[in-house]
Amino acid sequence: MVSAKQSKIVAMNKMVKIHCPVCEAKNVQAKVQFAVTQKYLFYVIPLEQVRRTYVHCSACNSRLDSEVHYDEITKYTAEQLVGYIHPGYVITTGIYAVLTLISGAVFPAGFIFFLGGLAICKPRGGWRMVLIWLSLPIQLIATLIFIIYKYTLFVDIIRFFENL
Numbered sequence: 001m002v003s004a005k006q007s008k009i010v011a012m013n014k015m016v017k018i019h020c021p022v023c024e025a026k027n028v029q030a031k032v033q034f035a036v037t038q039k040y041l042f043y044v045i046p047l048e049q050v051r052r053t054y055v056h057c058s059a060c061n062s063r064l065d066s067e068v069h070y071d072e073i074t075k076y077t078a079e080q081l082v083g084y085i086h087p088g089y090v091i092t093t094g095i096y097a098v099l100t101l102i103s104g105a106v107f108p109a110g111f112i113f114f115l116g117g118l119a120i121c122k123p124r125g126g127w128r129m130v131l132i133w134l135s136l137p138i139q140l141i142a143t144l145i146f147i148i149y150k151y152t153l154f155v156d157i158i159r160f161f162e163n164l
């Protein structure tokens with residue numbers, strides 16, 4: 001399927017204060033932007049329009065997705081916006097959190113994943129952090145099993161694919 005999208009910024013004359021989840025600057029000025037993205041099929045057939053509000057952190061220049069609509073955002077304080085503005089790589093942090101959980105069981109030491117997960121998923125919080133913390137006891141158990149029985153699930157997975 002050949003598709004295209006065209007973004008049009010329709011409004012950007014508001015400023016809000018945010019606690020930036022990327023650079024962690026507190027009460028930093030951020031420019032608010034409202035963009036309409038028209039998606040096309042085969043470059044010509046218009047599909048749905050995606051309307052999004054973005055804020056731009058003036059400290060680190062990150063573009064953050066806002067769940068609070070452009071019309072409402074100035075009613076919010078920096079404190080209230082925490083959790084409603086986040087970097088665009090939402091899916092990536094989710095996938096990373098899931099990988100961290102799996103790595104704990106597969107490798108006897110997925111601790112590097114755990115540390116990376118802490119750093120990457122902390123700004124988003126929520127269920128991602130639950131998975132990250134959950135991976136820790138799983139890793140401990142997997143590591144103990146490895147030490148005691150010299151067994152790792154990773155080897156079994158490799159063997160499974162070798163035997164296909």
Ligand SMILES: [Zn+2]
Binds near residue numbers: 022023024025057059
């Ligand atoms: Zn920032």
